[in-house]
Amino acid sequence: MSMILAAGTMLAACGGGDDKDTGKDNGKDAIKIGMVTDAGTIDDKSFNQGTWEGIQKAQKELGIQSKYLKPAGTTEAEYLKEMGNLNDAGYKFIVLPGFKFETAVFKAQDKYKDSKFVILDGNPHSGDFKPVVNDNTVAVFFAEHESGFLAGVAAALELKEGEAGFIGGMEIPAVQKFNWGFQQGVKYANENLGTKLNIKAENVLYQGSFDNVAAGGQIAAQMFDRGVNVIFTAAGGVGVGAINEAKTRGKAGEKIWIVGVDSDQYADGIYEGEKSIILTSAMKKLDNVTFDLIKREIDGDFPGGETLTFDAKNDGIGLPAENPNLSDDTITKVNEVFEKIKSGDIKVAAEQGSLLK
Numbered sequence: 001m002s003m004i005l006a007a008g009t010m011l012a013a014c015g016g017g018d019d020k021d022t023g024k025d026n027g028k029d030a031i032k033i034g035m036v037t038d039a040g041t042i043d044d045k046s047f048n049q050g051t052w053e054g055i056q057k058a059q060k061e062l063g064i065q066s067k068y069l070k071p072a073g074t075t076e077a078e079y080l081k082e083m084g085n086l087n088d089a090g091y092k093f094i095v096l097p098g099f100k101f102e103t104a105v106f107k108a109q110d111k112y113k114d115s116k117f118v119i120l121d122g123n124p125h126s127g128d129f130k131p132v133v134n135d136n137t138v139a140v141f142f143a144e145h146e147s148g149f150l151a152g153v154a155a156a157l158e159l160k161e162g163e164a165g166f167i168g169g170m171e172i173p174a175v176q177k178f179n180w181g182f183q184q185g186v187k188y189a190n191e192n193l194g195t196k197l198n199i200k201a202e203n204v205l206y207q208g209s210f211d212n213v214a215a216g217g218q219i220a221a222q223m224f225d226r227g228v229n230v231i232f233t234a235a236g237g238v239g240v241g242a243i244n245e246a247k248t249r250g251k252a253g254e255k256i257w258i259v260g261v262d263s264d265q266y267a268d269g270i271y272e273g274e275k276s277i278i279l280t281s282a283m284k285k286l287d288n289v290t291f292d293l294i295k296r297e298i299d300g301d302f303p304g305g306e307t308l309t310f311d312a313k314n315d316g317i318g319l320p321a322e323n324p325n326l327s328d329d330t331i332t333k334v335n336e337v338f339e340k341i342k343s344g345d346i347k348v349a350a351e352q353g354s355l356l357k
Contacts, residue, residue: 152185
């Protein structure tokens with residue numbers, strides 16, 4: 001989705017923060033939807049972007065006004081400051097993309113009782129990890145393990161054999177579940193669909209951040225040099241580094257692939273003409289979920305106080321609608337697997353068990 005940022009009066013985000021204010025043409029009575037970005041920007045090809053695209057879809061289709069603020073850093077105080085700035089400017093429906101907002105939204109939901117909050121991939125808590133979801137807040141989670149499973153099946157079916165790797169950002173549940181799901185998907189394909197894709201322990205690792213692009217490129221290079229054919233990245237900017245490394249190698253004629261994450265990263269992997277290094281992407285449908293929750297607020301049906309999980313059953317996860325690098329046969333078989341997950345015939349574990357890392 002293209003994002004057109006309309007000119008308008010902007011809030012000053014002190015301390016080096018950025019903001020964008022859009023939707024001025026929707027009228028002074030339009031509901032105001034705000035977002036505070038996590039590390040990175042709204043074009044990070046990942047979590048921030050998917051969330052912002054959902055808000056922009058709501059602006060286009062539902063007539064809202066929208067603004068995002070980029071904090072100067074990623075501390076609780078900096079997050080709270082920007083939530084306060086949005087609240088003061090009348091943006092009283094605030095979307096927060098990521099677990100790093102957990103303690104900040106815990107405080108904000110009490111401090112700004114006339115605002116409503118949506119936290120994606122996290123629960124409000126005071127630092128003790130005991131969730132407290134107030135009536136003006138909704139906590140949203142995704143079944144990353146199911147999305148990773150589908151990507152693992154797709155990669156195994158398309159490559160038939162070879163070596164796979166995984167690069168994670170921070171070692172947190174959402175990233176771990178992508179990893180564990182991917183491993184299970186590869187295993188399922190090997191045992192049931194005639195594939196022979198291998199994953200070694202040395203090729204499964206977490207970089208430790210979501211913004212170290214250079215490190216992502218270095219880790220990917222090391223894996224490719226060890227003979228890895230496809231890397232699944234769940235790592236934000238670290239994943240961008242891996243994609244960049246893969247694009248360079250693809251242009252040089254190497255047959256290697258990246259599996260993207262969160263949103264459809266195909267366009268980010270284009271290295272020549274329409275050729276992309278992205279085999280497919282394990283998606284959380286962040287844009288759809290964000291849009292739907294905004295619509296529920298407009299319809300007077302905001303699910304305050306609830307913790308929602310989006311999975312295969314409610315189409316909250318999946319692969320992109322179009323996968324140019326997957327064969328028709330692969331897509332057909334992956335769709336069959338998706339339906340089996342949806343029906344409960346295939347159960348994907350959200351825990352490590354005997355899996356790697």
